[in-house]
Amino acid sequence: GAVVSQHPSRVICKSGTSVKIECRSLDFQATTMFWYRQFPKQSLMLMATSNEGSKATYEQGVEKDKFLINHASLTLSTLTVTSAHPEDSSFYICSARDWGGPSSNEQFFGPGTRLTVL
Amino acid sequence: GENVEQHPSTLSVQEGDSAVIKCTYSDSASNYFPWYKQELGKRPQLIIDIRSNVGEKKDQRIAVTLNKTAKHFSLHITETQPEDSAVYFCAASSIRLGNEKLTFGTGTRLTIIP
Numbered sequence: 001g002a003v004v005s006q007h008p009s010r011v012i013c014k015s016g017t018s019v020k021i022e023c024r025s026l027d028f029q030a031t032t033m034f035w036y037r038q039f040p041k042q043s044l045m046l047m048a049t050s051n052e053g054s055k056a057t058y059e060q061g062v063e064k065d066k067f068l069i070n071h072a073s074l075t076l077s078t079l080t081v082t083s084a085h086p087e088d089s090s091f092y093i094c095s096a097r098d099w100g101g102p103s104s105n106e107q108f109f110g111p112g113t114r115l116t117v118l
Numbered sequence: 119g120e121n122v123e124q125h126p127s128t129l130s131v132q133e134g135d136s137a138v139i140k141c142t143y144s145d146s147a148s149n150y151f152p153w154y155k156q157e158l159g160k161r162p163q164l165i166i167d168i169r170s171n172v173g174e175k176k177d178q179r180i181a182v183t184l185n186k187t188a189k190h191f192s193l194h195i196t197e198t199q200p201e202d203s204a205v206y207f208c209a210a211s212s213i214r215l216g217n218e219k220l221t222f223g224t225g226t227r228l229t230i231i232p
Contacts, residue, residue, distance in 0.1 A: 095220075
């Protein structure tokens with residue numbers, strides 16, 4: 001099946017710094033990628049939809065100036081958490097859909113990035 | 119937007135027995151309903167999915183049923199094994215706005231008692 005990678009898997013940073021998370025589709029092209037946030041013992045909450053070559057679509061309540069998304073190529077989307085604070089500590093997961101694959105509805109998830117802000 | 123409710127939040131089942139998890143959705147335009155298994159600290163793994171033109175789908179010990187009229191779908195796991203212990207999420211995909219985003223249920227923590 002389609003493979004999605006994320007980097008880094010874990011990051012610890014000081015409050016006020018910015019952190020960039022990369023999401024890559026390794027064996028397919030992804031015109032659309034999705035970014036989720038998951039707090040401990042909670043569900044996945046969609047933050048934004050990342051579209052190659054255009055602006056991301058953010059969900060209600062998600063600050064676009066704080067969570068910068070760039071989707072510059074068909075295989076890479078990045079999420080930058082700017083001026084991170086302890087409340088931003090969470091598990092961030094990306095996903096992508098392989099439109100050219102046998103199951104165009106299926107979303108393939110990255111392994112996630114555990115962000116801890118001190 | 120879409121709203122997905124999931125019950126129960128926790129479920130304990132004796133090994134070998136069956137487990138059933140139920141979800142309801144609100145958007146009649148949703149047409150794709152996947153179920154994911156997530157182990158602690160790991161990515162969600164698709165275990166089965168169903169489209170709105172099908173009422174039931176089965177894959178070995180796992181089955182999913184869909185009732186479009188009532189807007190609910192259920193996951194059935196038979197002959198449960200200890201390795202089935204995990205958190206399970208249902209989801210619904212809305213075709214509105216063309217980007218088919220997934221809305222997840224709140225999750226069910228399934229524990230299989232040996």
